[in-house]
């Protein structure tokens with residue numbers, strides 16, 4: 416049986432790539448990746464020269480067959496995404512499920528992901544948390560925002576920059592103004608910021624910034640949390 420490796424890659428700082436991740440990518444027959452241009456930067460930095468094939472959210476269903484053919488034919492394959500852990504708000508789940516179903520060995524090589532990096536830096540309770548990932552764009556969005564506001568557990572949400580202020584406004588319409596949140600921006604990169612405070616203050620700050628740029632994780636404390 417062949418091996419499918421799920422390999423975490425940096426979320427910004429290329430130095431976060433682990434030696435074991437590099438060794439794994441050097442050992443496999445082929446690497447599936449989202450954007451070949453993005454992955455090539457990382458692979459060149461670590462002198463990894465392997466055939467790449469595209470595996471992204473728009474061709475994942477179709478490419479799972481291709482991937483299974485490669486594994487069935489005896490090749491060992493690694494999957495990487497543009498950043499962080501494949502399968503975590505990135506393609507990967509379907510491939511991993513199919514590999515298990517077809518009797519192949521699946522091995523995840525751990526490394527950075529934005530959710531736990533933000534949670535660890537937030538200073539908000541991390542003994543229990545709900546990973547929300549991206550909220551649905553329309554249908555169900557409101558229900559999820561209300562559920563986060565009502566939750567007693569810390570929530571971790573991926574928010575795109577153009578939705579940040581709108582999301583904070585909507586969330587704050589269901590919470591007390593002193594609900595503790597953390598906004599982690601551009602983690603591991605040059606303009607990294609980790610802000611924590613009351614939702615009303617952070618909303619005020621972001622509403623008044625001339626632009627909202629970068630990648631964001633928002634951590635929302637549970638409803639009963641206070642300090």
Ligand code: SAM
Nearest residue numbers: 426499500503505528529573574601602630631
């Ligand atoms: N697979 C990735 C992981 O393991 O975290 C997530 C990929 S998802 C397509 C991209 C989202 O992750 C961004 O929109 C942002 O919410 C979050 N993200 C990724 N890199 C980040 C960073 N350096 N700082 C803050 N958030 C980041």
